[in-house]
Amino acid sequence: MPDTDMKINYYLRQQKTIERRMFCHLFSSINRLFDLHHYQYIGMGAKYFADFLLFHREFGFKKMVSIEADNENTQKYEFNKPLNCIEMQYGYSSEVLPKLNWTETIRSIVWLDYDSQLNKSMLEDIETIISKLPSGSMFFFSFNSSWPTPTTNWAKARENFLRKKLEEYYPTSLTSKDFAEKNKHFTQCRPINNTIDNAISIRTGMTYIQLIDIIYQDGCEMTTIGGIILNESDIINYQKLDFSHLDFIITEQNTEPYSLKIPPLTYKEAIKIFEYLPCEDLSKIEIPGLTAEHIKQIAKVYRYYPFYLETSLFT
Structure with missing residues (x-):
């Protein structure tokens, strides 16, 4: 959503900061197999570029792309851009992603940090990303996972909400019990995982392995999900990696997420x-x-x- 950075100070989001640091530990483990120094990072830096600063400092990315939908205030983002290696791309992600310079020789880490609720456009972005990424690349996306909370007829209200948001991506197998509050995460992850699985099935010899499934709350509830794409040769080496020291890694799709909901502390x-x-x-x-x-x-x-x-x- 354009201009969100005028409402939220991205430097001071406690649980988002924790999530970024978790990503650093994950990337450090992946770095033992792939030299992340040569990766490009694609994200949504807003005017704070918090993830860009952290990841550049930790891994030395020399090519970074920030997608910004607020193309009416370009001077604000150019002024606040903290690193010379950050290239601004203005427009909605659905417009920008197909136009980026995707090559088989440059691996990417893509983190699309949306602030809106799950919708069709996000799933189309997933399809675009998976169709472009070479083996060893990672992608993640975060979205507002709140949904309607009516006091009556909640199942129908939530069904209508998701049908409107997802259109043809709405899973027709969903039933009324899937819209109970306790099933919210699984219900919203189903179209995501369906989209990922369908998109990766088109890439001959490629496999997707989930790494992250996190829920957190710095205001509204957010979900981050994503993983790594590997070809047949890279997956053999990948299996030698040890993630046992990272308890937030969740490789099984459609399971309980890692909860990052903690209170603010003095x-x-x-x-x-x-x-x-x-x-x-x-x-x-x-x-x-x-x-x-x-x-x-x-x-x-x-x-x-x-x-x-x-x-x-x-x-």
Whole structure:
């Protein structure tokens, strides 16, 4: 959605920051097989370019492309662009993606970080990306996974909502029970995974392996899903990689997602919790106002937890 960066400070989204740091750990593991230094990164930097700065610093990407739908304020993005290696492409992703310089010699990491709800255009973007990416490339996309919450006739309201959003991509196999709140994630992931599977089946000798299926909430609930595309020779080497130290990796489609829903903490709360970690028995950690479930969630991600400090850039 154009101009979202005027409503949200992307530097201060706690759970988004954690997610980016998780991606860095994932990319570091992949880097043992493929030299990410030679990859191009394609994303949606808005005016903050937070992911661009982090990934360039960690992996040295020399070619980066930021897709920006807000083509009426190009000067704002050109002014805030923090690196010379970032190329701005203005227009909606559905317009920009087919025109990018995709080649078999340049692997890519693509992260389309939408702020709108799942829709037909996103699934068409997935088809475009999968049709272009060479082996060893990764793609991820994030979307607003909220849906209608009426007090009555909720199943029909949610069915109509998804039918309107997805059009011909709507899975006709869905039934009323799929629209129960507890099934929301699986119901929305079904058309995504269907699209991925159908698109990859056209690429002879190519396989898609899911790596990420995360839900988080810095306001509205968001879902991030994606993985890696491999040919027959690369998949043999890929199978030698060890992701056992990364508990957020989820390789099975249509399973429980990794929950990144944690409460905001004061510095004192965070420091006190971290004094106990890592530990097996979380019951010994007692913080006023935080439940056992809060502690469990924090213990999962404390290694990636961001601290924000007030400072002055000018004296």
